[in-house]
Structure formats: C-alpha cells, structure tokens
Amino acid sequence: EPEVTQTPSHQVTQMGQEVILRCVPISNHLYFYWYRQILGQKVEFLVSFYNNEISEKSEIFDDQFSVERPDGSNFTLKIRSTKLEDSAMYFCASCRTGNTGELFFGEGSRLTVL
C-alpha cells in the first residue's frame, strides 16, 4: 500500500542550526501539508502546498520556515535557524483531492533543538 515517508525519524540539532525535514508523498497526490505537534500539545497546521506553491500558511510559518518540492517527489520543510521552541514532532501529509480528500500521514520527524 502506498505510504508517505519521512526522514529523518529523529534529529537533534543545536540552536541556530538549519534543519531540513524530508517527505516523500504518495506519488499521485497533489496536495501536501506540514503539521507540527509540540510534546503534550495539539497538532498545529503549518503550511499547505499545491501546484508548486504555498496555498495557505499559518502564523507559525514565519520567515524561518520554507518549503519546496525540489525534484517532483520530495517535499521538504526547512527551518533556517532553529530555536528551542521548534522542538516538536513534524508530520507531513498528502492527499489527492485537497480539502475533501483523505489525508495520508507520514510517521513524523522528531526534532529536538538543544
């Protein structure tokens, strides 16, 4: 069964370092999302991506964050200069038909900023 894959599963980094989280969505999906979940808190929307551009982004998704789809298969989330409060589980998701489609999630990438 097709699945969304994320790498790395866990990354530890020093504050101020750049981090790239990678996602490979399901191949025929057109809509891609990043969410994050700080430990013990609810999941929060970061950004949605369609047709090679950002469709929507939340207040969390400030200038430190960027997304791109560099090669037609990977979907990456870059955090330019990590802060302690960026420590969270980051989930990538994809779906075929946008808001009304079933979402498929990756297993998540746990980011720990020291």
Place this chain on the structure above:
Amino acid sequence: KNEVEQSPQNLTAQEGEFITINCSYSVGISALHWLQQHPGGGIVSLFMLSSGKKKHGRLIATINIQEKHSSLHITASHPRDSAVYICAVGSNYQLIWGAGTKLIIKP
C-alpha cells in the same frame, strides 16, 4: 474560544463497551476528519466526512452540519482501540485540530 472542541478529554472503558467521542466546531468547513494517534505518535486518518454517516468495521462517524457537531462511535471496543482520537476540520486547505480524546480500553 477553541474552534474545535472535543469531549471527553479522557475516557477509560472496559473491553466490549460502546464508545462515543464528540466534536463541536465553530468555523465553516468543507470537511471534518477523524484521526487516530497511537502512543508512538503516528497519525492515521479514520474518516473524512462532509455530510451524513460513514462506517468502517467497528467505527462509525456521523456529522450534523447544521449543528456543527460530529461523533465517533466504536462498537465492541477492544484494548487495541486505545489511542488518542482527534477531530480536525478543514477550511481553505488547512486543518484546525482538536486537542484529542485519550481513550483507554481495559481488558
């Protein structure tokens, strides 16, 4: 006020019991999702609803658009159903997530 409210926050039940988890929302939506998050953190989509009722195995999800309310039911609950169940509503390509209901089914 939270845009998505779930109740109860925590629920412990005995194996075999009928489980109901409720979700109320205050925003206009195009779809409502029920998701399951296991202790390891992984998230699985259970249902996506825009109207009516859906059933998958022992799980049933209903939505009342006029009342902005949805319920997730689990029949003949089993310890493997223990997880956090999350309601999320979709508008404008983003999902607004509820805080989740932590369900524990005891054998």
